[in-house]
Amino acid sequence: MRALLEAAGVPMAVARSGLWRPIHPAHVLGIERALRQWGQSMAALGAVAAVRYPERAAVIDENGTTSYGELDRRVERIAAGLHADHKIVAGSKVAILCRNHRGFLEATLAASRVGAEVLFVNTEFAPPQLAAVLERHAPDLLVHDAEFAVPAGIPAVPSDLAALVASDASAAPKPESPGHITILTSGTTGTPKGAPRVPTAMGLAGLMASALGRCGLRSGDPMVIAPPLFHGLGLLTSMMAFFLGSPLVLARKFDAEAVLDQVEEHRVGVIVAVPVMLRRLLEVGPRDLPSLRVVLSGASALGASLASEFIERFGPVLCDAYGSSEVGIATIASSADLIAAPGTVGRPCLGSSVRILDDDGRPVPVGETGRIFVSSGLVFGGYSDGSSKAVVDRRMSTGDMGHLDQAGRLFIDGREDDMIVSGGENVYPVEVEECLARHPAVAEAAVVGVPDEDFGQRLVGYVVLRSPATPDELIAHVRGELARYKTPREIVVVDEFPRNATGKVLRTKFGS
The missing domain is CATH 3.40.50.980 (Rossmann fold)
Incomplete structure (x- = not known):
């Protein structure tokens, strides 16, 4: 991997990381043996x-250090x-x-x-x-x-x-x-689907090079990985930690004060978190954390105001990664990017490319919104059920709409479809609507996402009732059948839904 990074033209990033050190001949034999075996x-x-x-410590968790x-x-x-x-x-x-x-x-x-x-x-x-x-x-x-x-x-x-x-x-x-390793994601109906891939050194090389160069990762720095390891962000960053020989500092559940305690106790250099976790870290009283050099955010929209507030409190340590279960991490924004271009998710990782296309698959001008397509060594080959995302000129759709600025930085403008991203988790309204509709009191249900400072978006359900039911009762019904992040935070009872001439529910009209 080091040779791949050097060949990619990033020797200074490798040198700063501490990876550029002689490998003992016995280690070379052991590495060759491992690659032949697996x-x-x-x-x-x-x-x-x-x-x-x-x-070196590999894992620090509730059971100690190994x-x-x-x-x-x-x-x-x-x-x-x-x-x-x-x-x-x-x-x-x-x-x-x-x-x-x-x-x-x-x-x-x-x-x-x-x-x-x-x-x-x-x-x-x-x-x-x-x-x-x-x-x-x-x-x-x-x-x-x-x-x-x-x-x-x-x-x-x-x-x-x-x-x-x-x-x-x-x-x-x-x-x-x-x-293969397979991450479960959701299809257009909200049914979880498998996104399998075989991780390769070539696939990880560009991501590692960009993380080393833009974020300043270093070999041996303890890393708190707060998002679930089953999530693409948690899994990819754990693989990066193994490559760097860094201890993974893990806890079963996220607690902001406990994370800062871990940073102090273990001299943690890197925190990986989703934006709602960053918000919780800001709510904890100020700490002097001299070891903390990198905070890598991802999996959900960071937002310019949160990025600015975090950098003001903790210094220029914040980076933002953008991608998906299907394409991996496609872009990384450094703190300098986040300061110079608020709201950006950065530039493509080394070996990746991003194109903004119109509905006919043609590139759109700089600054104009279109569909985001990505190519990289981390793009998957299709879902385990045989389906896939749209592909144009060997680049895969992320399902997002966005635009590029003159410096080549990417900005996310919304979703192609109705998918809601809440706290880093993808939620499709149809699944939640069908769950609400299974309640005997509900005649019709619609679910939309509205902006939320902590979670990026929160779910709001709108229902037409056929018999009396309270919002709390309907929320409890969903919570009993679906994951917590798919449970609406609010239920609004209405007399009828806004519709177009063909009877399609106009989701954008809710709350207007």
Whole structure:
């Protein structure tokens, strides 16, 4: 990877990061062995980190600290146990339903060693959603935290993985090809779909180069990764931490004051967070945090005012990353970008390109809004159900509308469709509307997103009732069936919906 970064023309960024140091000949042999064994995969990434940084802390969580060497040895035993005790082989599917702790990483790396597909499951799914997702994707094994009930018929093991670590089985066989990692996203109806990909060194090289150059990441700097690891932002930045040999500082749930405590205690250099988390950090009293050099935001609209307020409080440490589950991280804005061009999400990462196209697939002039299309080494090959996003000239749609300025910086102007992004999570109104409509008192339902300083957007439901029901009752109904982030914050009862001549509901008319 270092050679790829240097070939890409970013030697100074590599030098500043601390990666530019001689590699011991024994390490070279170990790295070559890992790549021969597991190819370009999560398994190889973890094994290479253990070769290069065996004594460095890899994970700091509720159970203490473990080194990269210790993590690698545990992963080896877990992989052997997965193969021997649960018959997991190349092509099997292992689902992971875990919050942020070492068990998530151990299960991911071990399943990758076997060549299995790893399916990351959203921990916010309500029980009916979880059951439906697992039935649809049919994993051969589920690794789960104890707080989550396992649907009947799903083979499962607890996320402490103690029994697998104790396995005395022989090492798992070498897989013929790397396994996929699959992030669950949502289709146009709101049904979660799998977005599989095989992470490669080439795919990560451009992102790493841009993160090193624009954000100033450094090898060995402890990183607090606050977003869920099953989320694209959390997963990609955890992979970056492995590459950098940086300790991942993890907690099962986000607490702003606890994060700042972690920064002080572990001399954290990097915080990864979504914008609503940044807002919570601002609400905590001022702290002197000399070790903190980078705060990387993503997964949701940052907003110019929040960026400005954060930089004023914490200094020019803030960077913003833009992308999606389908295209990975496409652009990064440095603090200098955020100051010079408020509202920007930055320039394309090295090896990526962004085009703004009209409805006919033709480029639009600078400054004019159009559909955003991206090419990069992180773009996926299509959903697991065979569908895909729109592609024009080998570039994939992100589903967003936006424009470029004269300096080549990207700005997001809205969504192509009605998708709502709340707190970094994608919500499609149809799914929530159908849930509301299943309540016996509801005749019709419509859900829209409205601006929210904390969450980017919040959900507001509009209903026409056939019998009496309170807004609190309807909110509780949705909360019982769907994930928390899909629950409207407000329900408004109306006599009728605004419609056009063909009877289509005009969502933009709500609240006007």
